[in-house]
Structure formats: structure tokens, C-alpha cells
Amino acid sequence: MTRANVAGVLPEQVEDELRLVARSRHPADTIIDLGDVRIGNGYFTLIAGPCAVESEEQISLCADEIASMGVKILRGGCFKARTSPYSFRGLGLEGLEYLEAAGRRNRLAIISEVISHEQVDEFARRASILQIGARNMQNYSLLTAAAKSKKPIMLKRGISASLDELLLAAEYILAQGNDQVILCERGIRSFQSDTRYTLDISAVPVLRLRTHLPILVDPSHAAGRRDLVIPLALAAKAAGAHGIMVEVHPSPEKALSDGPQALTFKQFEELVHKLNLIPQN
Ligand code: PEP
Ligand code: MN
Numbered sequence: 001m002t003r004a005n006v007a008g009v010l011p012e013q014v015e016d017e018l019r020l021v022a023r024s025r026h027p028a029d030t031i032i033d034l035g036d037v038r039i040g041n042g043y044f045t046l047i048a049g050p051c052a053v054e055s056e057e058q059i060s061l062c063a064d065e066i067a068s069m070g071v072k073i074l075r076g077g078c079f080k081a082r083t084s085p086y087s088f089r090g091l092g093l094e095g096l097e098y099l100e101a102a103g104r105r106n107r108l109a110i111i112s113e114v115i116s117h118e119q120v121d122e123f124a125r126r127a128s129i130l131q132i133g134a135r136n137m138q139n140y141s142l143l144t145a146a147a148k149s150k151k152p153i154m155l156k157r158g159i160s161a162s163l164d165e166l167l168l169a170a171e172y173i174l175a176q177g178n179d180q181v182i183l184c185e186r187g188i189r190s191f192q193s194d195t196r197y198t199l200d201i202s203a204v205p206v207l208r209l210r211t212h213l214p215i216l217v218d219p220s221h222a223a224g225r226r227d228l229v230i231p232l233a234l235a236a237k238a239a240g241a242h243g244i245m246v247e248v249h250p251s252p253e254k255a256l257s258d259g260p261q262a263l264t265f266k267q268f269e270e271l272v273h274k275l276n277l278i279p280q281n
Helices: 011-018 056-070 093-105 119-124 140-148 161-176 203-210 221-222 226-239 265-277
Strands: 044-051 073-075 110-113 130-131 152-156 181-185 216-217 241-249
Touching: 011 161, 011 216, 044 056, 044 265, 056 073, 056 093, 056 265, 093 110, 093 119, 119 130, 119 140, 130 140, 140 152, 140 161, 152 161, 161 181, 161 203, 181 203, 181 221, 203 216, 203 226, 216 226, 221 241, 226 241, 226 265, 241 265
Parallel strands: 044 073, 044 241, 073 110, 110 130, 130 152, 152 181, 181 216, 216 241
Antiparallel strands: none
16 A cells, blocks of 8 residues: 655655655765865765854864864854744854854865855855755745755755655755755654654665765754764764764853753864774765
């Protein structure tokens, strides 16, 4: 008996719609080439930085730290889509300036989230990768605007999105002629409450089978607590992820967003050493 999936269509119909994203149509792995660093098959790429850019000093301390550990891509949110309107929502374009300067000084590529299509042009000029957050995975007008910039895009999985829905969202980007897409598993909502979300580790091997696009894992948002970030990151590499994106902060207890899940610099160094012990799959 055939069964409709969450997207309301039959699985074989979804595979049919994945004209550009499916590995069955395009067997060769897509590799994102940022010059100094690549993301995709054969590489394991780390992206690190704070949840949000909070000050020039904070982002520059993060940039120095990650660069000293050999990391080539700095993250930092400038416009933050926070659950509560009263939470810190980022420094906006001022934050992007600090992020850009910290990246330039350390020869780091930078990634930051765009939450609205008015931001796309400015971010496309200044960032190396545009991030589309979990909350916007199915914001198709934002996906289309970001795609048109021709910049690499990291598409994070929505908290309740099936893999079919994630892949179809990626199809929107590729359908605009932009195949520079990285998928990111960042945890989904489940019934258990020990962690902020539940890292769907099976998403990694499933996505590797179903698509040629690179797959990253964000263990920070999945865990929501720093003591679980390292084991989840190691699991992600063992499962075949092409990289990890983690949050780090010079003083996590003072962070303006996501402090409980931010790694200290010492933990970050431990993470890098432990990741190096895991063979790449
Ligand atoms: C982030 O990476 O800064 C973020 C907000 O994550 P997500 O969109 O996965 O919640
Ligand atoms: Mn965060």
C-alpha cells in the first residue's frame, strides 16, 4: 500500500519533484568552493562563532580563537529571529561590519543569517555564505531572493520539517540556477525534554543517499546545552556529515543569546582535537 508523507504527497512523487536536488538525477557530489576552504564530499569543514555578534571585541576574540585552531569559517548572527520579541535581536548591519572586519583580519570566510529579503543584497556583497534559519526554511520568497544572489546558501532544517520538505525547499534554490546549497540538520522537535531539540542523526546518512548536496550538522541548537555539544558533534562526523557548525563565546555566561549552548574556548579546543580522531566517512 502506498502512503502519503508529511508533505501530503507520495514518496515517489517527491523524488520526481527533486529534479535538481536528487542524487538519482545528479550523482556527482556538489562541492562548495570558497577559495581557502571547501565544503562537501571528501572534506570535513568546521564553522564556528557566537550565536550573535554582540560587540567588535566579542567577535574579534572569537575570530582569533577559531583561526588559531585552523577553522576557516566564522559565524555570527546580525539579525536574530528570536522566539520572544523582547530578547536581544542582534546588532543588524553594525554587527555585519564587525563580523566582516574580524573575518578579514583572520582570513576567514563569514556566514550570517538573512531573515528578510531586504537584507539579501547587502549580505550577498559582504558575506561568503548566506544562512537561512530553521524558522525560514519554508519562506519561499526569501529562498528565491537568496538564490538569485548566486551566493552559497546554508539551508537549516525547520524544527518540524521532514527530509522531503527540506529537500523540496532546497529545490526552490536550485530551481533559480543556484546549486551552491549546504543542508544543515540542527535538531527537530520531539517529546523528550533533556535537550532543546532532538538531533536527527539519521538525517545525515539518509540525506547523503538522497542528495548530492553537502550536509552539515549544528549540534549546538540541537542540544541547547554545552555539555552535550561535543558528543553530538562527534556522532555527526561518524555518521558522515561534511562538517559541523558550533556556537562558541568568550564568556558564555554573559552571552546575549544562546549562552547555555555556547562552548567555552577551552571546550572548543577539546572539540577540535576529538574531531580529528574520528575518521571521515
Ligand atoms: C542560528 O544558527 O543562529 C540559528 C538561529 O539557528 P536555527 O535557525 O537553526 O534556529
Ligand atoms: Mn543560536
